[in-house]
Amino acid sequence: MGRLLLVLFLGNVAILEQVLAQFGGGGFADSDDCNFCEDGWTGVIAYGKCYKITTEKMTWWNALLECKSLGGELATILSNNENDYISSVLLAPSEENFGFWFGANDIDNAFNFVWPSESPVSFTDWAPNQPDNHGGIEHCLMRWKTYDWKWNDYQCQKQLPSVCQKRIRSDRNDRERIIRCHPKYSRLSGLLSRG
Numbered sequence: 787m788g789r790l791l792l793v794l795f796l797g798n799v800a801i802l803e804q805v806l807a808q809f810g811g812g813g814f815a816d817s818d819d820c821n822f823c824e825d826g827w828t829g830v831i832a833y834g835k836c837y838k839i840t841t842e843k844m845t846w847w848n849a850l851l852e853c854k855s856l857g858g859e860l861a862t863i864l865s866n867n868e869n870d871y872i873s874s875v876l877l878a879p880s881e882e883n884f885g886f887w888f889g890a891n892d893i894d895n896a897f898n899f900v901w902p903s904e905s906p907v908s909f910t911d912w913a914p915n916q917p918d919n920h921g922g923i924e925h926c927l928m929r930w931k932t933y934d935w936k937w938n939d940y941q942c943q944k945q946l947p948s949v950c951q952k953r954i955r956s957d958r959n960d961r962e963r964i965i966r967c968h969p970k971y972s973r974l975s976g977l978l979s980r981g
């Protein structure tokens with residue numbers, strides 16, 4: 787039931803726009819039970835994800851492996867809201883990095899970008915004149931500080947920091963946990979109770 791409720795909860799976009807609450811940061815009740823993400827990961831329940839910046843610079847291939855070694859995957863970006871959240875909250879504080887790796891690539895078929903799961907990339911936010919496969923050797927997605935963190939296809943062997951993701955931890959008590967941990971969202975209880 788809890789999982790069903792969470793699915794219903796995650797499915798109501800209009801309400802979810804109001805609950806872009808960060809987990810793992812300030813404003814979260816000081817209880818282990820309220821940690822939807824592991825230490826060092828920042829979560830957004832609306833996207834069902836926890837994110838982690840991997841500051842060590844590495845190739846896209848190694849970033850893919852690094853995220854897997856952390857129990858996650860190189861991050862996907864599935865909507866404009868998620869795109870904005872990542873740039874404004876996760877990337878904006880970066881002063882020294884001009885780009886971050888994400889999971890999309892067109893290694894198999896130029897200009898046909900897919901996520902690591904092989905699912906096609908639907909939402910995009912390319913920088914002007916991108917993707918351009920410059921020199922015929924740009925096949926991995928980076929978000930580019932130069933262009934307000936818009937997207938650029940880039941050489942996979944370049945060394946960049948990256949963003950990993952995991953699913954948020956969920957269980958049958960999600961509804962109660964969400965309301966308890968974020969009392970200001972208690973108005974959601976009516977919606978959540980429909981399940």
Ligand SMILES: [Ca+2]
Pocket residue numbers: 916917918919920924938939940
């Ligand atoms: Ca490019």
